[in-house]
Structures are given as structure tokens and as C-alpha cells.
Amino acid sequence: MSTAALEKQQFTPVERRVTFGGLLRSEWIKFWSVRSIVVTMVVAFVAVVGLGVLLAWATSSAFADPETAREMAAQGFDPVAASLQGAQMASLIVAAVGVIVIAGEFSTGMIRTSFAAAPGRLGVFAAKAVVLAVSVAAVMAVAVFLAFLLGQAVLETKDVGASLGDDDVVRALLGNVAMLTGFALSGLAVGALLRNSAGAICTVLAAIFVVPLLLMAVPESWGGEGIREFYFTNTTTNFVNVTSQPVFLDPLPGLAVFAAWIAVLLGLGALALKTRDV
Amino acid sequence: MIEAVGLRKVYGKKVAVHDLSFTVRPGIVTGFLGPNGSGKSTTMRMVMGLDRPTAGQVLVDGRPFAQHRAPLSAVGALLDAKAVHTGRSAHRHLQSMAATAGIPRSRVDEVVDLVGLREVARKRAGGFSLGMGQRLGIASALLGDPATVMFDEPGNGLDPDGILWIRNLMKELASQGRAVFVSSHLMSEMALTAEHLVVIGKGRLIADESVQSFIDRVQPRGVTVRSPQVSQLTDLVVDGGGTLRPVDDGAFEVRGMSAVAIGDAAAARGVALHELTTVRASLEEAFMELTASAVEYQAHGTAADGPQPAVAVVPDRTREEVAR
Incomplete structure (x- = not known):
């Protein structure tokens, strides 16, 4: 039998090679063809613009009272921050998008199809990261600038609005886009490490909202100041705002340390994907 | 490949x-x-x-x-x-x-x-x-x-x-x-x-x-034999060193003798045969048999210290029982 089988004509396939461009196209199709991801992106957009305008409006109504207005001016009222409150909330939402992009493949088994098509694995992860970063950055850039423009239009009715030309405004707006993109990537990394959507989202939630509060309690004798300064989310504080808080890193060093955190997390995620069975 | x-x-x-x-x-x-x-x-x-x-x-x-x-x-x-x-x-x-x-x-x-x-x-x-x-x-x-x-x-x-x-x-x-x-x-x-x-x-x-x-690889199970001359058939099988037991509607399953041996003996003694079929275990049974032993081996650790696999033995009927 075996000799007969060996004599049979062997099938020669057309070699269709995997390319990084192909992986990017593939991940782009995957990203925008799942309802949960599209819906979450829309929610993030609405959060940035909606909350921004709403809080700008709430703030502006406070200026109706002259005494409150004087008080707020004395405290150094920041109209840019007032219109970008939604971006803080959206941080968690875009991080959830990052988590879903990878953990959703593990929960459905899709990851096996992905890795069967590109068994090098790292190409898939890199393509996911690029598509996620580009998609989040593009959508959030529109959202952040829209929130700013609408928010300032509301604040301007009370003559306290800022304009795009003001010092550091564009830098702060781009800083928000960078922060949101970074959080989305951190979600992707944690999703690759934990493989479970709920667990990964809770982890990111804790990292963004809970840990900074806990760090406030670290005494100076334990290096509390340094830890707070270099902690993941705290590094974003000054580059997303026009006004700087001296206890945190300056915008550029802050951005660099933030990028380093993301790079390390993505590296750990890539290592887990490469080495663990799926 | x-x-x-x-x-x-x-x-x-x-x-x-x-x-x-x-x-x-x-x-x-x-x-x-x-x-x-x-x-x-x-x-x-x-x-x-x-x-x-x-x-x-x-x-x-x-x-x-x-x-x-x-x-x-x-x-x-x-x-x-x-x-x-x-x-x-x-x-x-x-x-x-x-x-x-x-x-x-x-x-x-x-x-x-x-x-x-x-x-x-x-x-x-x-x-x-x-x-x-x-x-x-x-x-x-x-x-x-x-x-x-x-x-x-x-x-x-x-x-x-x-x-x-x-x-x-x-x-x-x-x-x-x-x-x-x-x-x-x-x-x-x-x-x-x-x-x-x-x-x-x-x-x-x-x-x-x-x-x-x-x-x-699957050993023949036995031979299905039909004959109107039941007692002659029984003698023939016992003399040939085999055993037989009745199965459905008057047929007998013979073990310990090949179809060739039964056919030759029947011809020599003038016993009429209406059916003579070698029965093999189905592929399904062969598979069950082979995999069951592997399952058994694993489930009890080594064969030496574990209980032997239970084998269901259906005793073949004796000549007397069949004659009755």
C-alpha cells in the first residue's frame, strides 16, 4: 500500500506567503467586523465628547454666579481640563477595547485560527497592536479635538474659554490622544497575559483608578514620592494638561516613561503569546 | 505530509x-x-x-x-x-x-x-x-x-x-x-x-x-454453521477439538476449528451443511479490544501491580446441553 501511495502524484500548492502587510489587513478586517469592538469604540467617543461638553456646560453655569467665578479664577481655573474630563473615563473604555481585541480571540477559540494562519504568532500580535493603536488614535483624536472645541464654545459664553492657539493646548490635546492610545495598548498587553476579558479589564481598572489612590498612602520614607512620580498612570498627568503639577514628571519625560511602561507590558504580552500553548 | x-x-x-x-x-x-x-x-x-x-x-x-x-x-x-x-x-x-x-x-x-x-x-x-x-x-x-x-x-x-x-x-x-x-x-x-x-x-x-x-490482525471469532443433522455436527466438532453453541434460529457458532476443517470433516462424514461462514470481529470490536487494553494499562498503572483486566467469559455449552 505504502509504495502505491508514494507513487501517487503529490499535490503542489501555490505558495501564498504571510506578509506583515497581509497581517495588518487581516487585523483591520477583524477589528472592525466585531460588533462589541465597534460599539465600545462608539461609547469611548461619546464619553470623550459627551462628558467633555456636559462638564464644560456644568462649569460654565457655575460662572453665572460672580462670586464663584472669582473663586474659580483665583484657584487657577483650567478651561482645557474642564472640556477633557471625558478622556479620563474613556481611558478605561479604550483599554477594554484593547483587552477585547485579544481576549475575545481566546474566549472564542479564534486565536487558534489566527495562529494557524500565522504560526510565528508575534506578527499577529504586532499587527493587532498597530491596528489598535491607529484606530484608537484616529477616533480619539477626532473625539478629543471635538470635545475641546465644543467645550470651549460653551465656556466662551462666559468668556473663560481657551483657544487652540493658546500655549500648550495642542500639546495637551495630543497628550490625551497619546494617553488613550497607550491605555488601549496596555489593555492589549494585559489581555494577552491573562487571556480572560473580565480579569484583564478588572486588572486595568485597578491599575488606572485604584493603584494611584493606594500609592498616595505610601510614606516618603519608602520612596513614596518617586514611586508616585514614575507610576504608570501618574506619568500621564502633566502631558495631558496645560498646567503642570510639580509632583509629577514634566510632559516629555512623562511621555517617555509612559511609553516605556507600555513597551514593557507589550513585551511581556508578546512573550506570553509566543511561549504558552493556545 | x-x-x-x-x-x-x-x-x-x-x-x-x-x-x-x-x-x-x-x-x-x-x-x-x-x-x-x-x-x-x-x-x-x-x-x-x-x-x-x-x-x-x-x-x-x-x-x-x-x-x-x-x-x-x-x-x-x-x-x-x-x-x-x-x-x-x-x-x-x-x-x-x-x-x-x-x-x-x-x-x-x-x-x-x-x-x-x-x-x-x-x-x-x-x-x-x-x-x-x-x-x-x-x-x-x-x-x-x-x-x-x-x-x-x-x-x-x-x-x-x-x-x-x-x-x-x-x-x-x-x-x-x-x-x-x-x-x-x-x-x-x-x-x-x-x-x-x-x-x-x-x-x-x-x-x-x-x-x-x-x-x-483481528482473529476470526468462530465459524457459523447450519446443519439439519445437529447431533452428527456436534460429534464432528467435538472430535475435531472444537466447541459449539447454538446461536439464533438453529445456527451454531463453532470455535476452535476453522471453516476448512469443519467443511472437510462434514464432507467425510456425509453431514449436510446449509451454511459455513467464518465470523470476524467487526472493525468496531477490534478497535474496542485494542484500545480497551491501552485504557486498562493506563488506568491501573503498570500491569504488574494493577488488577488484571476483567474478561467476560461466556462458557461454551457442552455437548450434553446441546444434545438436549
């Missing part, structure tokens, strides 16, 4: 696959048989580089699958029907796969038509029945027009028409010179499809041979 050499996979303390070596050749359908939990799926995941072998290696056309630059043209695999994102349509799912290697969109439509999913291709895969999911998995496997196809329990959830369809599909793929590796826990299904068998039980290789030689 798939070559596994000394493949071993250990999860914690459990040995899922134990020093497995086999070859899946092009041009034929190779059946991969074993009871549920015998390590078939684990082995297939190792072929695809999804699970890393603890020891040994498995090569696809001479290289580990992960080193293939055109993986979709090398192996198309249906690992389980759930390797699809439930929120995505079948069409988008296939498109995303095709995009990785620049496979033209026309090929996506082609495989969708081939598996008969055209009408539901734009619907979310999460709403698919098990059979539709299976068809989508087969479409995914065929997308890259690969040299080797690997199907894990492809008949799951398919109706009889679907099973016939996939049986013919596998034979056709093999006749095109592809290596076809298909797992099943149903011997009867494999007997109809495969030319070659790799049989495992509890992660160990039990057989790697042609279906025919697998059947030949």
Missing part, C-alpha cells in the same frame, strides 16, 4: 501523548483513531504548533509548521468548530484569514460555495448550528488550497448527507495528491473513508498500518 517523531506532551503530571511516532503520507486518507480523551486533538494541536511538544517533534513537509512561510498553503486544519469569533460573519472570518497571505477574495466565495454556506455567509457565526460551524471550519481549512489537510472529528454535528459529503470530499482531496489526516472516535466511519490508520489509546500508539492489515 506529516511526520511525528517521539512526540510527547505532558500537562502537569498527566501524560497526554506518549512517545508517538507516525507518518501521514500524501495521496491517501489517514484515519486517526482513538477513544475520546486519547490525545488526538492534542496531537493535532502540536502539528499546528499551537501546543509545544514536551519532547520529540512533528514536521510538516520536512519543517516544523511554525517555520512555514506560507502556512495556509501547507496545512489547512479544522481543529474544532469553535475556532471562530462568534461575533463575526463567516464571510468576514474567511476574509480576515485570506488577507494574511494575500489569498484573493474570489477564493473566499469559492470555499463558501464549496461547503454550502452561501446563504448564511453574512450572518454572525455565533448563531450557526454545530453543523454549519463545522462547514465553516472546513471552508477555513481549504482556503489556502493546502498540500495537507487535517480534520478533527469533521462529522460532528453533520447530518447523514453532510457526513457523506465530507467522506467524498476527503477522498477527493487525497486523490488530488494531498495528505489527508482525519481524526474520529468512530471506527465504522474510518473504515469507509481511510486507507491507512493511526490508532492511539491513552496517548500511546496502538497501530500504524493499513486498514486492511488492521482488520487482518
Whole structure:
């Protein structure tokens, strides 16, 4: 039998090679063809613009009272921050998008199809990261600038609005886009490490909202100041705002340390994907 | 072509696959048989580089699958029907796969038509029945027009028409010179499809041979004999060193004598025979027999310290009982 089988004509396939461009196209199709991801992106957009305008409006109504207005001016009222409150909330939402992009493949088994098509694995992860970063950055850039423009239009009715030309405004707006993109990537990394959507989202939630509060309690004798300064989310504080808080890193060093955190997390995620069975 | 050499996979303390070596050749359908939990799926995941072998290696056309630059043209695999994102349509799912290697969109439509999913291709895969999911998995496997196809329990959830369809599909793929590796826990299904068998039980290789030689390994069960001269037949068998017991409607099952010996003796004594048939265990029984011993071995540790497998012994009736 075996000799007969060996004599049979062997099938020669057309070699269709995997390319990084192909992986990017593939991940782009995957990203925008799942309802949960599209819906979450829309929610993030609405959060940035909606909350921004709403809080700008709430703030502006406070200026109706002259005494409150004087008080707020004395405290150094920041109209840019007032219109970008939604971006803080959206941080968690875009991080959830990052988590879903990878953990959703593990929960459905899709990851096996992905890795069967590109068994090098790292190409898939890199393509996911690029598509996620580009998609989040593009959508959030529109959202952040829209929130700013609408928010300032509301604040301007009370003559306290800022304009795009003001010092550091564009830098702060781009800083928000960078922060949101970074959080989305951190979600992707944690999703690759934990493989479970709920667990990964809770982890990111804790990292963004809970840990900074806990760090406030670290005494100076334990290096509390340094830890707070270099902690993941705290590094974003000054580059997303026009006004700087001296206890945190300056915008550029802050951005660099933030990028380093993301790079390390993505590296750990890539290592887990490469080495663990799926 | 798939070559596994000394493949071993250990999860914690459990040995899922134990020093497995086999070859899946092009041009034929190779059946991969074993009871549920015998390590078939684990082995297939190792072929695809999804699970890393603890020891040994498995090569696809001479290289580990992960080193293939055109993986979709090398192996198309249906690992389980759930390797699809439930929120995505079948069409988008296939498109995303095709995009990785620049496979033209026309090929996506082609495989969708081939598996008969055209009408539901734009619907979310999460709403698919098990059979539709299976068809989508087969479409995914065929997308890259690969040299080797690997199907894990492809008949799951398919109706009889679907099973016939996939049986013919596998034979056709093999006749095109592809290596076809298909797992099943149903011997009867494999007997109809495969030319070659790799049989495992509890992660160990039990057989790697042609279906025919697998059947030949099975000892004849006995000989069914019918004769109007019951007492002469009984004497004949007892004298020949055999035993007999009545089975349904007047036939007897003879053991310990071949059909040739019975026929010759009957002719010599002038006993009329109305039937003389050698009975072989069915393939299903052979499979159960072979895999059961592997299961037994694992379940009791070593044969020396464990209880011996219980063997159901049906005592053959004595000559007296039969005569009555």
C-alpha cells in the first residue's frame, strides 16, 4: 500500500506567503467586523465628547454666579481640563477595547485560527497592536479635538474659554490622544497575559483608578514620592494638561516613561503569546 | 505530509501523548483513531504548533509548521468548530484569514460555495448550528488550497448527507495528491473513508498500518454453521477439538476449528451443511479490544501491580446441553 501511495502524484500548492502587510489587513478586517469592538469604540467617543461638553456646560453655569467665578479664577481655573474630563473615563473604555481585541480571540477559540494562519504568532500580535493603536488614535483624536472645541464654545459664553492657539493646548490635546492610545495598548498587553476579558479589564481598572489612590498612602520614607512620580498612570498627568503639577514628571519625560511602561507590558504580552500553548 | 517523531506532551503530571511516532503520507486518507480523551486533538494541536511538544517533534513537509512561510498553503486544519469569533460573519472570518497571505477574495466565495454556506455567509457565526460551524471550519481549512489537510472529528454535528459529503470530499482531496489526516472516535466511519490508520489509546500508539492489515490482525471469532443433522455436527466438532453453541434460529457458532476443517470433516462424514461462514470481529470490536487494553494499562498503572483486566467469559455449552 505504502509504495502505491508514494507513487501517487503529490499535490503542489501555490505558495501564498504571510506578509506583515497581509497581517495588518487581516487585523483591520477583524477589528472592525466585531460588533462589541465597534460599539465600545462608539461609547469611548461619546464619553470623550459627551462628558467633555456636559462638564464644560456644568462649569460654565457655575460662572453665572460672580462670586464663584472669582473663586474659580483665583484657584487657577483650567478651561482645557474642564472640556477633557471625558478622556479620563474613556481611558478605561479604550483599554477594554484593547483587552477585547485579544481576549475575545481566546474566549472564542479564534486565536487558534489566527495562529494557524500565522504560526510565528508575534506578527499577529504586532499587527493587532498597530491596528489598535491607529484606530484608537484616529477616533480619539477626532473625539478629543471635538470635545475641546465644543467645550470651549460653551465656556466662551462666559468668556473663560481657551483657544487652540493658546500655549500648550495642542500639546495637551495630543497628550490625551497619546494617553488613550497607550491605555488601549496596555489593555492589549494585559489581555494577552491573562487571556480572560473580565480579569484583564478588572486588572486595568485597578491599575488606572485604584493603584494611584493606594500609592498616595505610601510614606516618603519608602520612596513614596518617586514611586508616585514614575507610576504608570501618574506619568500621564502633566502631558495631558496645560498646567503642570510639580509632583509629577514634566510632559516629555512623562511621555517617555509612559511609553516605556507600555513597551514593557507589550513585551511581556508578546512573550506570553509566543511561549504558552493556545 | 506529516511526520511525528517521539512526540510527547505532558500537562502537569498527566501524560497526554506518549512517545508517538507516525507518518501521514500524501495521496491517501489517514484515519486517526482513538477513544475520546486519547490525545488526538492534542496531537493535532502540536502539528499546528499551537501546543509545544514536551519532547520529540512533528514536521510538516520536512519543517516544523511554525517555520512555514506560507502556512495556509501547507496545512489547512479544522481543529474544532469553535475556532471562530462568534461575533463575526463567516464571510468576514474567511476574509480576515485570506488577507494574511494575500489569498484573493474570489477564493473566499469559492470555499463558501464549496461547503454550502452561501446563504448564511453574512450572518454572525455565533448563531450557526454545530453543523454549519463545522462547514465553516472546513471552508477555513481549504482556503489556502493546502498540500495537507487535517480534520478533527469533521462529522460532528453533520447530518447523514453532510457526513457523506465530507467522506467524498476527503477522498477527493487525497486523490488530488494531498495528505489527508482525519481524526474520529468512530471506527465504522474510518473504515469507509481511510486507507491507512493511526490508532492511539491513552496517548500511546496502538497501530500504524493499513486498514486492511488492521482488520487482518483481528482473529476470526468462530465459524457459523447450519446443519439439519445437529447431533452428527456436534460429534464432528467435538472430535475435531472444537466447541459449539447454538446461536439464533438453529445456527451454531463453532470455535476452535476453522471453516476448512469443519467443511472437510462434514464432507467425510456425509453431514449436510446449509451454511459455513467464518465470523470476524467487526472493525468496531477490534478497535474496542485494542484500545480497551491501552485504557486498562493506563488506568491501573503498570500491569504488574494493577488488577488484571476483567474478561467476560461466556462458557461454551457442552455437548450434553446441546444434545438436549
